[in-house]
Amino acid sequence: MNWKSEILAAQQRIAGYAQVTPVMESQMLGDPIEIKLEHMQHTGSFKARGAFNTLLSSDVPPAGVVAASGGNHGAAAAYAAQTLGYPAKIFVPELAGPSKIALIEQTGADLSVVSGEYANALTEAQAHEAKTGAMQIHAYDAPATVAGQGTCFAEWEAQGLQADTVLVAVGGGGLISGALAWLQGARKVVAAEPETSCALHAALAAGEPVDVSVSGIAANALGARRIGSICFGLAQGITSVLVPDAAIAEAQKRLWQAHRILVEPAGATALAALFSGAYQPEPGERVAVLICGGNISPDPL
Amino acid sequence: MNWKSEILAAQQRIAGYAQVTPVMESQMLGDPIEIKLEHMQHTGSFKARGAFNTLLSSDVPPAGVVAASGGNHGAAAAYAAQTLGYPAKIFVPELAGPSKIALIEQTGADLSVVSGEYANALTEAQAHEAKTGAMQIHAYDAPATVAGQGTCFAEWEAQGLQADTVLVAVGGGGLISGALAWLQGARKVVAAEPETSCALHAALAAGEPVDVSVSGIAANALGARRIGSICFGLAQGITSVLVPDAAIAEAQKRLWQAHRILVEPAGATALAALFSGAYQPEPGERVAVLICGGNISPDPL
Numbered sequence: 001m002n003w004k005s006e007i008l009a010a011q012q013r014i015a016g017y018a019q020v021t022p023v024m025e026s027q028m029l030g031d032p033i034e035i036k037l038e039h040m041q042h043t044g045s046f047k048a049r050g051a052f053n054t055l056l057s058s059d060v061p062p063a064g065v066v067a068a069s070g071g072n073h074g075a076a077a078a079y080a081a082q083t084l085g086y087p088a089k090i091f092v093p094e095l096a097g098p099s100k101i102a103l104i105e106q107t108g109a110d111l112s113v114v115s116g117e118y119a120n121a122l123t124e125a126q127a128h129e130a131k132t133g134a135m136q137i138h139a140y141d142a143p144a145t146v147a148g149q150g151t152c153f154a155e156w157e158a159q160g161l162q163a164d165t166v167l168v169a170v171g172g173g174g175l176i177s178g179a180l181a182w183l184q185g186a187r188k189v190v191a192a193e194p195e196t197s198c199a200l201h202a203a204l205a206a207g208e209p210v211d212v213s214v215s216g217i218a219a220n221a222l223g224a225r226r227i228g229s230i231c232f233g234l235a236q237g238i239t240s241v242l243v244p245d246a247a248i249a250e251a252q253k254r255l256w257q258a259h260r261i262l263v264e265p266a267g268a269t270a271l272a273a274l275f276s277g278a279y280q281p282e283p284g285e286r287v288a289v290l291i292c293g294g295n296i297s298p299d300p301l
Numbered sequence: 302m303n304w305k306s307e308i309l310a311a312q313q314r315i316a317g318y319a320q321v322t323p324v325m326e327s328q329m330l331g332d333p334i335e336i337k338l339e340h341m342q343h344t345g346s347f348k349a350r351g352a353f354n355t356l357l358s359s360d361v362p363p364a365g366v367v368a369a370s371g372g373n374h375g376a377a378a379a380y381a382a383q384t385l386g387y388p389a390k391i392f393v394p395e396l397a398g399p400s401k402i403a404l405i406e407q408t409g410a411d412l413s414v415v416s417g418e419y420a421n422a423l424t425e426a427q428a429h430e431a432k433t434g435a436m437q438i439h440a441y442d443a444p445a446t447v448a449g450q451g452t453c454f455a456e457w458e459a460q461g462l463q464a465d466t467v468l469v470a471v472g473g474g475g476l477i478s479g480a481l482a483w484l485q486g487a488r489k490v491v492a493a494e495p496e497t498s499c500a501l502h503a504a505l506a507a508g509e510p511v512d513v514s515v516s517g518i519a520a521n522a523l524g525a526r527r528i529g530s531i532c533f534g535l536a537q538g539i540t541s542v543l544v545p546d547a548a549i550a551e552a553q554k555r556l557w558q559a560h561r562i563l564v565e566p567a568g569a570t571a572l573a574a575l576f577s578g579a580y581q582p583e584p585g586e587r588v589a590v591l592i593c594g595g596n597i598s599p600d601p602l
């Protein structure tokens with residue numbers, strides 16, 4: 001697969017549909033860190049990129065689209081389908097939580113809440129696909145999804161990214177696959193996972209994708225039971241770090257205190273890898289952090 | 302006063318102290334709107350610019366600095382003083398609310414909460430200044446404050462601002478003075494005030510600064526009893542619009558829904574002027590909105 005050309009094609013395809021998200025430089029940890037505010041994407045996460053790229057590069061059947069999701073991908077798939085005029089059926093696990101479930105409902109999609117974890121929702125979505133002929137939009141392990149997520153990094157470079165190293169949170173691996181597909185060779189990409197949901201770290205240790213148990217505060221976004229095969233292929237040899245849940249919660253607080261950025265745990269995981277010391281840059285190494293998701297309930301509203 | 306050179310001098314002075322805040326383009330209301338995310342400034346509002354410029358251009362006395370504030374200016378003055386190593390005494394009215402009061406306390410400043418509205422806190426601050434010799438940092442009606450706030454617009458133009466018209470929320474008038482000082486002649490500047498706190502609108506109608514009553518959801522940031530004299534001078538002939546509190550609350554919700562931007566009512570007031578129809582752009586008129594403050598309690602954290 002020529003990922004660079006796939007990503008450039010995706011970028012043209014989704015222009016005007018996906019939000020160009022802002023970037024900034026922060027000194028919240030001392031040395032400047034470049035930050036991309038991808039949680040300001042439509043439906044609150046990078047997932048809209050992959051969803052639009054998938055729909056805009058496919059012949060969507062009359063039964064429309066189906067997706068399984070911890071919440072963010074479902075919201076993105078439902079939003080993209082609604083924007084482009086297709087019916088959407090979304091399966092989410094209970095742990096998606098009320099604010100993500102409400103977000104999907106607002107798109108007008110047909111939503112089913114499935115007991116248990118993400119993998120159960122995926123099973124249901126696959127059954128729906130088989131029964132109706134609806135098109136599955138995979139949350140992370142499909143080339144059109146990965147190419148869509150890769151546009152985030154192509155966009156960032158066009159916005160002047162200077163970092164030597166880019167830290168990205170990992171769940172099923174779609175986002176970091178996009179990062180690796182675009183950046184590998186030019187910049188170091190570091191995978192940050194919660195200790196409580198670490199499908200990539202476990203796969204790299206085992207030498208193959210393996211099932212992991214999934215829990216913790218970021219599970220509804222990063223809680224994939226098994227890393228995607230595209231990601232496993234692209235991620236060979238990369239630096240993979242684990243972050244305690246407490247560091248993730250602390251990173252959420254610090255983002256608010258420093259910059260009034262309110263994000264879900266997954267959105268703060270890459271930053272948590274930095275200030276917890278899970279990833280320690282070399283002297284002079286310039287780092288960048290992608291803020292990937294903001295779907296938390298803002299109680300004052 | 303040569304405002305342009307004052308603002309350029311301020312920009313050099315505060316570089317490295319004030320945050321360069323990101324910009325974005327949003328289609329949340331259909332036609333693209335340029336937005337500057339100034340609520341991501343240190344202490345959550347543009348006020349840090351004026352506070353740093355004042356301290357960095359002054360001989361600060363041993364008694365340090367004193368400020369009266371609805372909350373945002375006090376936090377900024379306290380933060381700037383702490384950063385530069387000066388003692389700070391801050392007076393806030395009760396209506397500043399717990400999250401802004403906590404923000405000021407975190408800086409280590411000596412804080413007094415005064416009953417009633419902003420004007421009472423200003424009286425106390427003036428008494429403290431007379432008694433101790435501390436340097437007053439006025440919240441809006443001082444040249445160094447205005448020049449500092451003006452750097453926000455110089456920065457925005459350097460970031461590629463294209464709009465014909467820039468909408469700015471008005472309380473005591475420091476921010477819009479900075480906007481007018483930098484932009485007037487080149488772009489249209491529109492003042493947006495809550496119906497419930499509209500010192501500039503009342504002054505323009507009366508032909509002179511007059512006292513207004515102050516209430517409503519944005520009062521702790523925009524509730525100045527009387528517009529500053531610098532602002533009144535600069536604002537002659539500008540477009541001034543009033544926004545109902547309900548539209549401000551709705552704008553807060555829409556900013557969250559569209560872009561996961563969580564702001565206080567003042568921060569959403571300029572946007573509210575647009576979608577409530579209080580300000581109606583001409584066909585083809587390109588508009589920009591400054592998001593000026595984000596100090597609301599983020600309950601999930």
